[in-house]
Amino acid sequence: MAGVILLLFCTLMWWPHATVSITLESLNATGSIRDGDTMVSAGGIFKLGFFSPGSSTKRYLGIWYTNSNTTVPWVANQETPLNDTSGVLHVTNHGILILVGGNGHSVWSSNASNLPLRPVGRPVVQLLDSGNLVVTDGTGDTDSGNFIWQSFDYPCDTFIAGMKIGKDFRTGLDRYLISWTSSDDPSPGMFTYRFELSGFPEVIVRDSSTIRFRSGPYNGLRLSGMLEMKENPIYTFDFVFNEQDLYLTFNPRNSSTLLRGVLSSENGSIVPFMWNDPNRGWIQNLPLYIDNCDRYALCGANGICDNNRSPVCSCLSGFSPNNPDEWNSVPGSGGCGRNIQLNCSSVGYIRVPNVKVPETKHSWYNYSMNLHECKNLCSSNCSCTGYANLDITKGGSGCLLWFTDLIDMRYISDSGQDIYIKVSASEIAQNESTRHATKAKNRTRIIATSSALSAGVLIAVLTIVLFLRRKKNLKGLLSLKSDNFSDYQSSKDLELPLFDLRDIVSATDNFSIKNKIGEGGFGCVYKGVLKDGQEIAVKRLSTSSKQGINEFTNEVKHIAKVQHRNLVRLLGCCIQADEKLLIYEYLPNRSLNFFIFDFVCVFLSGYMSPEYAIDGLYSIKSDVFSFGVLVLEILSGKRNRGFIHPDHHHNLLGHAWTLFCNGNSMELVADTIKNTCNPPEVLRSIQVGLLCVQRSLEDRPTMSNVVLMLSSEVPLHQPKQPGFFNERDLIQDASSSSDAQKHTCSNDFSITVIEAR
Known part of the structure; x- marks a missing residue:
């Protein structure tokens, strides 16, 4: 047998180019590993050998963490376990890893695809610092990526740094995650996490053949529906899509950070973990999809999901439930159909902002077109149902077209993208008077209070409690003239809509004491109802406050930029006469203050920072x-x-x-x-x-x-x-x-x- 160097080292620490080589003689005379032998990485991070998962007695070849021997990112013989401790791992002169049982029969081979064999003069097996087990042609050169075989091409249920999920179009190799059957059984389970290539590629999570989750297409910033892919201090990611490759990969920002994502065998979510310390072990973060609106096609065809509404499903503008009785019973059931059928010669478009765009299975895309060209192309094709930019960075570019019902849309208030939906021109004319009210209603956000408070929910409270000031009585405001606005009449200056004081006075019944729902250092908070029926909360700045127009407008500009799906939504402001008002959405579930301290009316202070209060x-x-x-x-x-x-x-x-x-x-x-x-x-x-x-x-x-x-x-x-x-x-x-x-x-x-x- 040709000389073989076997490197049995694995680490997720991101140390460039460090490897550990173990010669043939250092193993044994045959260059093999038997059950009971374990090889420890030079840094002591990983071990490779045979193990039994959970309560199982079956034996598998795998790699696990030294400090957490139940954490196994890769298993060789997932589908063919050994029933005893007779397993032996061999390396052939063709550079093939072979696992045999006690009867000498092969139970697993790295040549899983039965590729043509060619002798390798001096095959080298190395487990790189990235956790990738590779076979090279004897040079030991791993920088070129010219491997005979690598374990990263055959992932199990764990996504680790440097691994690629996607497809190599040159070889046809499809890399995807597949869950374990259970914690006791690493054989392939029911869930897969995989790019699907019909139309523009998306990651699809399937439970057997049933779609459970859809990532949305890559839009230049992230996969459209995966908010967790936004820039963060823990890791970076790359999405590559060209004639040769399609893949998603990630790397930690800090070289000492250990990260992994595991495809859950229970619900198909990707659960991220970060290593903490020996006392705390792996810290589990929130799964990468967790709420109702992440459930695939929850609201049916031409419906849209808003996780901060109840019920969460509604029809897109220009559409109504196909079966109203069924929809009223279970919103989303039966989907939505057009109010007015399309006439190819007379169409228009309704812009729906801040969304996860629909399923791209039957879409068409072009990177070079602009949005105007995209619209014209959609208008010229009777089958086109909507269009959007393919890339939303730098003002937007590219073209993405849909030709069927729009499936699996949801609102993403803080960082979604726009889609333009084709409707009949007469539909636009009929609904012009109510369209804005409907859109405002669809974008209303409420804060759900729970015992397990996330950081995002806590931040939401800040928007409520920070600017509560002192109260003031107001008389005779209904007689004010509409031309009594300050110099800040332009909503462009404040980046928010301006409300007419007369409308707010009417909505709050002249700031009636019966409508007061809270009080703080800045003044009082009143419940109100606008003419279109929308409930609002009005924060009224007291004239005894030291804050002037400049400070108030600076404050409003800051709040306007802090919009998030877990934040109470600022609808606008009013600067008129001596009044300075902030108009928020109304929170029917009451404030967090009620749940912490139990009383009915909110009188809050003590939250203002020194520089703000003074x-x-x-x-x-x-x-x-x-x-x-x-x-x-x-x-x-x-x-x-x-x-x-x-x-x-x-x-x-x-x-x-x-x-x-x-x-x-x-x-x-x-x-x-x-x-x-x-x-x-x-x-x-x-x-x-x-x-x-x-x-x-x-x-x-x-x-x-x-x-x-x-x-x-x-x-x-x-x-x-x-x-x-x-x-x-x-x-x-x-x-x-x-x-x-x-x-x-x-x-x-x-x-x-x-x-x-």
């Missing part, structure tokens, strides 16, 4: 301060304002910081959760909250870093003294931020290292 200066770091206050209130079950500790007279922020400095942060935690919580997670949350409420806005983290700190184990800075340490600090905190640098504490229970990127 100088009227608003920035994104003002939101961060409010978020920190909220975190500490949730953990303690106490309000910041009104809390004065009998021993030191500090408010909640000062009390929390004092306990932190003394290493006694758990004393802050409410008794109702102290006995059931995870102490390390609670202590970390308290430290993050204190970092958010630091007096100087320069010291506070950004919200993206806050989310990272709460969802991972990145090291944390020591927090400095909070703003508004006690009630008297409202005046004292007007001092310069340099004074805050002096107020630090030492806490041996925290780690001060570099901040995560």
Whole structure:
């Protein structure tokens, strides 16, 4: 047998080009591995050998993590397990890996496709730092990618860094994930995660032959329906689609980060994991699709899903339920049909913004056309039902056309894309008066309160509580003239619609006390109903507030940019006479304040940052301060304002910081959760909250870093003294931020290292 070098090393640490070679003699005389032998990687990260998953007694050849021997990213003989410990792995002079049982019969071979064999002078088997097991022609050169065979071409249920999911058009090789049958059985299960090539390619998750999820086409930023692919501090991804290749791959931003995504055998979702430490192990993040609207074709043909509405399904504008009775019973059932059938000579288009575009199975695409050319092409083809840009970056480019019913659409309020749906010209004329109201209704967002609060939901609360100010009585506003607007009449200046004060006065019954639903430092909040029936919440800035027009408009511009599917939606504002109003969607499920503290009317204060409360200066770091206050209130079950500790007279922020400095942060935690919580997670949350409420806005983290700190184990800075340490600090905190640098504490229970990127 020709000399063989067998490298049995696997690591997901992203160290460039590091490999470990093991000579034939270092294994045994035959160059084989027997059951009971394990090879440990040089870095001690991985082992390769035979194992039995879960409670099974069957034997498989696989690679697992040294620090987590139940975490197996790749299995060789998934479908042909061994019943005993007689298995032996051989390497042939053709560069083929062969697994044989006790009877000498082969149960698995790396030549799974029965490719033509050719002798290799000196085959080399290496398991690269990426986790890719490769066979080369003896040179040991892995940089060229010229492999005889590689395990990355045959993934199991795990997507790891550097792996490609997709198709090689030159060889016909199709790389896709397939779930395990169960945790005890790694044989191919029911779910697959795979690119499908009819029309423009999309990733499809199937349960056997049934489609469960569709990613949407790549739009220049991400796969249309996968919000998790947006730019983030943890990993980057690449999508490649050309004449030779179609694939999706990802890599961690930090070379020391271990990441993997597992195709769940229970529901077909991709569950991302990140290695934390030996005590915490793998940290599971949210699956890559989790809500109702991610269920394939939930709303039927020509329907659209909005996860923040109830019911979630509605028909697209220009369409109505095919079976109204069935639809009323189960919205989405039976799908939607056109109100007016198309006449090829008289058509128009309805723009539907911020969506995951429909299924592209029967689509047509062209990268070189612009949107105008795309529209003309759709208009000239009677079968065309809609069009959109193929690439939404840099103003948009390319053309994507649909020719059948529009399937599996959903709203994505913060970063969706536009689609133009073909309808009869008479349909547009008939519905012009109600179209805008319908669109506004379809885009309404409500916040669902739950016991397990995500960071996104917590951020939503900031939009509600941050700007509550002082109240003012108003009389005789119904007699105001419409020409009494300020210089800020243009919605373009504020990037938001402007409401007429008379409409708001009418909607709130002249700001009647019976419509007041909350009160805070900025004034009062009133429920109102507009003429079209839409319910709103109106925040009314008190004239005693120090905030002027410039500060108010600056604030509005910032809020307008913070639109998210988990955020209460800002509908517009009103700057007229002496009034400065913010108009939000109305939240029928009441505020988070009700669920934390139990009372009926909301009177909130104590969330404003020092620079905002004292100088009227608003920035994104003002939101961060409010978020920190909220975190500490949730953990303690106490309000910041009104809390004065009998021993030191500090408010909640000062009390929390004092306990932190003394290493006694758990004393802050409410008794109702102290006995059931995870102490390390609670202590970390308290430290993050204190970092958010630091007096100087320069010291506070950004919200993206806050989310990272709460969802991972990145090291944390020591927090400095909070703003508004006690009630008297409202005046004292007007001092310069340099004074805050002096107020630090030492806490041996925290780690001060570099901040995560």
